Amino acid sequence: MDYVVEMLNIRKEFPGVVANDDITLRLKRGEIHALLGENGAGKSTLMSILFGMYQPDRGTIKVNGKEVRIASPNVANDLGIGMVHQHFKLVENFTVTENIIMGSETRKWGIVLDVKQAGKKIEELSKQYGLNVDPYAKIEDISVGMQQRVEILKMLYRKAEVLILDEPTGVLTPQEIQELGKIMKNLIAEGKSIILITHKLKEIKEFADRCTVIRRGKTIGTVEVAQMSEAAMAEMMVGRQVSFKVQKAESRPKDIVLKVDSLTVKSGRKSIALNDFSLEVRAGEIVGIAGVEGNGQSDLVEAITGLRKAESGHIYLNGKEITGLTIRDRIESGVGHIPEDRQRRGLVLDYSIAENMVLEVYHKEPYSRRGILQKQSIRQYADHIISSYDVRSGEGAESKARSLSGGNQQKAIIGREIERSPVLLVAVQPTRGLDVGSIEYIHKRLIEHRDKGNAVLLVSLELDEILNVSDRIAVVNNGELVGVVRAADTDENEIGLMMAGVRREAGA
Amino acid sequence: MKNNLIISLCAVAFGLLAGAVLMLATGHNPASGYSYLFEGGLKNPERIGNTLATATPLIFSGLAVAFAFRTGLFNIGVAGQLLVGGFVASVVGLNLDLPQVLLLPAMLIAGALGGALWAVVPGLLKARFNVHEVVSSIMMNWIGFWAVYYGVQSFIKNPSSETESMPLPDAATLKASWLSDLFDGSFINLGLMLAIVVVLAVAFVINRTTFGYELKAVGHNRDAAEYAGITVNRSIVYSMAISGAIAGLGGVALYAGNASNIQIGILPSQGFDGIAVSLLGANHPLGVLLSAIFFGLLYSGRGFMNAMTDIPPEIADSIIAIIIYFAATSILVERLIRWAIRRRANAKLNAAQEGKGK
Structure with missing residues (x-):
């Protein structure tokens, strides 16, 4: 089999958490390979390892059949691996071309920046893959969908063969999602390979050829998408019927x-x-x-x-x-409010879950009396929310909010808000x-x-x-x-x- | 909590180790150097008393920094707040003719208000115009410095000296003969008792009250505090005012306890040392108490080491600086410890895996 990237038995541990336990992912040349998993299943960690941001504790990575050590994102770049992050990394008041060449600027006579030549090349690339990007437009003037294409162009400009797209559809309208689908097809038609990180089953079904499902840091299996129903993939991901x-x-x-x-x-x-x-x-x-x-x-x-x-x-x-x-x-x-950004607005991350559960009511009885916090009552209230909303954490109500996974943070906030009815x-x-x-x-x-x-x-x-x-x-x-x-x-x-x-x- | 203690102890150990290296490098014997340094601070009751007295203003200044820090503010203007608090209290002590039981509380209130006033200005500027408190509180240091320079000379000048204020009468100082006698004539004074009371009070407010809960919430995450209906700007002003009041009390302990008058032209170094004390004490009130006493020990033992050996006193200063360095980079120390633990765990795991393989 012709595999571009193979990640074999990857293990990565962080203090107190095994993010990747034993994950194997094999990417064929010219396929769109979806990486599916719950939050906290280890998708981001795995991709960060492939992109050189973390070193695995165990396991091997092969690129084009050869074992490699990806010590930094620069090494990943040299190996032809590029990543489009969920949040774009673009300079707003630079043009498309300036953004794309940043870090690998073309030079005339050694010191003079040659934007023109780069612009031409970007125009060609854009045509080749049907991206339809104007190389001279400023980032602040183009739509979010266009900005995403600029990120894709950036990787193509750096001759990436393997493209990692991290939750690429979150910011797009349905129509833009369809266009992104076409672009991905164009890319694989030209021999590129794509890893698509997502938890939207519909998109996997629509765009991906194969799908690797991971759960709690372990590979559950790799399947041919055409032969799987959405429900079956969801079941693999969650471990029960959904x-x-x-x-x-x-x-x-x-x-x-x-x-x-x-x-x-x-x-x-x-x-x-x-x-x-x-x-x-x-x-x-x-x-x-x-x-x-x-x-x-x-x-x-x-x-x-x-x-x-x-x-x-x-x-x-x-x-x-x-x-x-x-x-x-x-x-x-x-008025109850489940805020858009749970970490910025919703929680005081350095407070315990118990302290966070009374964020809006701490000044009321029974959670405090005459200005003194009543830890007992706060604890009871928090335990109640934790058990009725299934908030999972290491040390229960005493866990720092920071230590919870995104999903559990969200459940805690929702519990807190609904509980105030x-x-x-x-x-x-x-x-x-x-x-x-x-x-x-x-x-x-x-x-x-x-x-x-x-x-x-x-x-x-x-x-x-x-x-x-x-x-x-x-x-x-x-x-x-x-x-x-x-x-x-x-x-x-x-x-x-x-x-x-x-x-x-x-x-x- | 336990982690913080380990990190602080590591910082101290690294500092002492580096000091030993320094002594060796300059051709001195570290063992005798350290034994004189610690003897100088602990040898007899008088020296112990002096160590505690030296620590007293540091407890206040460390606490002032720690309180602000816990609520997300960096009060770097403690020196000015100490000075202004001490000055206001001295003016009261020199001008009010009251019995000691009334005069001392009046001075303490005046000192606290003076310090609070000096800190509330940066607080208001931050709340209203988002001026960074580091910049504005440093500026307030110099305003305080010159204001006191002028104030001492104009209102409470010592007739026999151009550069200091009139000495406070005995009724207006924190000195207590029974306490000095207990420590064989040390300059230890009631400021220490006050410091301990304030440490306990701050610990209570920070950990047990809704007020402390609000202030800390603002310190950790302004956006979330705002979301929860806490008035962020008011909290900032309160935090700074309380931090300044603590510093102001420290000024009373410094100028009406350890000393009995104010020398003009000196910005008290205890203000800046407070940052180090707070860091080493992990911004925790009890930690601040312990680390201030440790700094007091180094400062008061330094002279004895200098007298008994030919190790320059700068070595003691260097040790203090290195300890501060390690305390300030405690995250680095923490990472080192974590890294070592993980490496060992992984080695074990790998060994186990390989064993299975065979």
Whole structure:
């Protein structure tokens, strides 16, 4: 067999954790090979080893059949291995060409930068692989999808033969995802090989040839994607059966809980992030906000929760205006918030889980009396959340939040927020980066919360999530509401078009 | 907690080791050098008392730095806060005619307020304009330095000396004859008792109260604290004020306990040593107490070593500097320890695997 990359029996241990126990991954030349695993299964560690950022404790790596030691990313580069990271590493105010040649600049007479020649080469590469990138555009002027192509071009420019794509579809619209699929096909047609890291089974099914599934640091198996159903792959990944369809009853909306009335919010740079936005969320319904990242969703959420000031307009909760209230007052009047970035906003990573579980209620009885923390009560409350939300950690409530895996951090936050039973729960990307098992569980909890007669505002970049969980869907584009549709009457295509700013025809 | 202790002890051990190398390199006998250094600090009750007295202002300054640090702030202006606190307290002590039981508390309150005032300025600047507290608190050091320079000469100048303030009357000092007698005439004073009370109070506030919980949350993660409804800016101002108040009390202990007047033109070195004390004490109140006493020991033993041997006192300073270095780079020490442990574990594992192979 012609393998480009072979990683055999890789083991990597970090203090207290075995990230990779015994993983074997073989990449054939000219295939798209998906690497599938739950969060914390060891995908990133394995790829970091291949890219030279970590050294394995045990195991061998072969490139083109020869055993190699990848001591640094530079060595990986020389071996023809390139990686597109989840978060792009581009200089905003440089052109595409300048970004691509950075670090391997072409020179004239030894010292003079030769951008022209590089630009030409990039144009050729772009044509060859159907990337359609303008080499002279500035990064800040092009879309996120284009930026991703620039990252791919960067690797091609450095003559990479093996491309690692880390969760490449998270930031893309459905249409852009299809285009990325075409690009990947072009790449393998030209003899490149691709490792696709993802936990979206649908994309694996659509794009990948083979798939290696890992669970808890061990290879479970490598399968031909064509012969496997999504459910079977999910079962391999999680180790049990998973249901994809979210089970929920028809919603029975009651009174208006959240009313946003012509809200305008400015972003940090003083440009308008959310313009004249109005929306209602009723008790007993989940309203999803769909949109490509950065189209005003975060600004809406921050304005509702009080993290950002509204420029104009009003926000009402149960008929009472909360526009000018402090964050704490909003929390007390019944706003729960599952924040977008769990590590930045959601948790104090150096606090224990117990301390994190009372982040919003520590000043209330029974968690404190006359300003003195009541560790016993805090502990009991935390233990309760830990057991009802299945938060797994090394030392239970005493574990530092930092030591938990992403999924467990997220479950802890969701537990904390739902346990306060807020009349309005604002859930932003509640399942970002989680595996199917946790996603299923979190969706169930959100629907339960709805069924208890609360309002849920769900903001997500995952269209599937929006379509499956929401009762109504509001689509935003460029800070404006494109339209609101019933989830039952729409599909991915329509929402995708609306996300791109195409309005539904009146009356439809 | 236990880890921190090991790291601090390693830092001390490395520092002493490096000091021994220095002594050897300069042609001295480290064994006798160290025995005189420690004897100088511990030999008899008087020397022990002096060690504790030397440590007293360091406990306050270390605690001030540690408190700010635990709440995410770097208060590098402790020197100025000590000086201003000491000055304000001296003004009160020299001008109020009260019995000692009232005068001392009045001086302590004045000192704490003076220190707090000097620290609250950088706190407000940070909260309001996001000015980095390191820059502004260093500037406050010099403002304090010159303000006290002027203030001493204008209001409380010693008639017989151009460069110092009037000595405080006995009723206005922390000196206590029973305590000095207990330590055979050492200059140990009530400042030490006060320091221990403050250590316990700070430990309580930081670990047990909702107020401490808020301040630490802001220190660890401002965004999460804001998300939880904690008013971040107010916490920053409070943190700085409390840190400054602790330093101000240290100023009272320094100028109305260890000394009985203020020399102008000197920014107290204890202010900057506080950073080292806090680092070595892992920013923990009890750790600060122990590390301040250790620094006190080095400082007070240094003179004796110098007198008894021809080892220059700079060696003692170098040891202190090296200890600070290791304490400051404690992460490095921690990594070294972890690396050693892991290597051993892996070696074992590999051996076991190979054994199976055969």
